[in-house]
Amino acid sequence: MAKEFSKRISTKELMTKLVFIITGNLLCSIAFNVFFIPNRLLSGGVGGIGIIIQYLTGLPAGISVFLLNIPIFLLGSKMVDREFTFYAFISMLIYSSILTLTKELGRYFIVDDIILASVFGGIFNGIGMGIMFRNRVSQGGFDIIAAILKKKYNLNIGTGLMMANTIIVSLSSLLFGYKSAMYTLIAMYIGYSVLDKVQIGLNVKKNVIIVSEKSDLVAEAILTRLNRGVTFLEGIGAYTHENKKVIYCIVTSRETAKLKAIVEEIDPMAFLTINDVVEVTGKGFRSVGI
Secondary structure, three states: HHHHHHHHHHHHHHHHHHHHHHHHHHHHHHHHHHHHHHHOOOOOOOHHEEEEHHHHHHHOOOHHHHHHHHHHHHHHHHHHHHHHHHHHHHHHEEEEEEEEHOHHHHHHOOOOOOOHHHHHHHHHHHHHHHHHHOOOOOOOHHHHHHHHHHHHOOHHHHHHHHHHHHHHHHHHHHHHHHHHHHHHHHHHHHHHHHHHHHOOOOOOOOEEEOOOOHHHHHHHHHHHHHHOOOOEEEEEEEOOOOOOEEEEEEEEEEHHHHHHHHHHOOOOOOEEEEEEEEEEOEOOOOOOOO
16 A cells, blocks of 8 residues: 555655645745744644643643644545645645744844734735645645545635634633734634635636527537537526526636627627636646645
8 A cells, every 4th residue: 555655656746746835834934933923923723732732731832733743644644645644744844844944034024013914924824825735735733624624525725724723722812812812813814815715716717607599609609719618408487488508607717708798799688697616626627726
């Protein structure tokens, strides 16, 4: 089993993943060492639990974080996949190293406004995590729990992390004060919102339904001019009781304006609905990672 797993990971893939891991963790480290730590913002996730344990028992946070990550990694290897957990372990080690190497950055880039620190720290942290999740890597810890929730319940990564970390920060506020916790929640909300945007992508997919008397012509134009697949659904008019061909297709947000122009050109009386789609997999659409 170990040999089969190692064969699946090529040198090119490993190097590509390492680039994303280093880039993502560097941005997260900047968020913590420049914005969060100097302004005494709290931490969520396994790190936040480690800080609480250290405060209550005196056990160093680094030791408790390592011990808490062991069952999480084991759970991830079974419920997500071994490859994802393998890269998460590497990422955890790299993140710890970069976090240590950049710990003095706060002395050179001083941001002494806690609101600015919360906003821009959240942005840097969200972009860093989003880059990693989009490329199926993470920092371990609660990231693995969020990936499990994504796989089992299709819950957005950012939403899952926000829910779990809100509980941790709320507990931390009992020990370290509510003001720091409130600013931390602002930073977390911004960070996880940015994470979802980066992971899903700015070019959001659109679910389009068209009811037209010229459905064949509209479908042909979408196929040839947008190069997008079209599915016909059978519909019946409730008032007229006439059979209709309902057009169903998925396009990108950039293609929406062109699609509306096509429908307007062929059948100005067509009924058209357009809705955002969180995730699309299949021919013609790129996977968004985890």
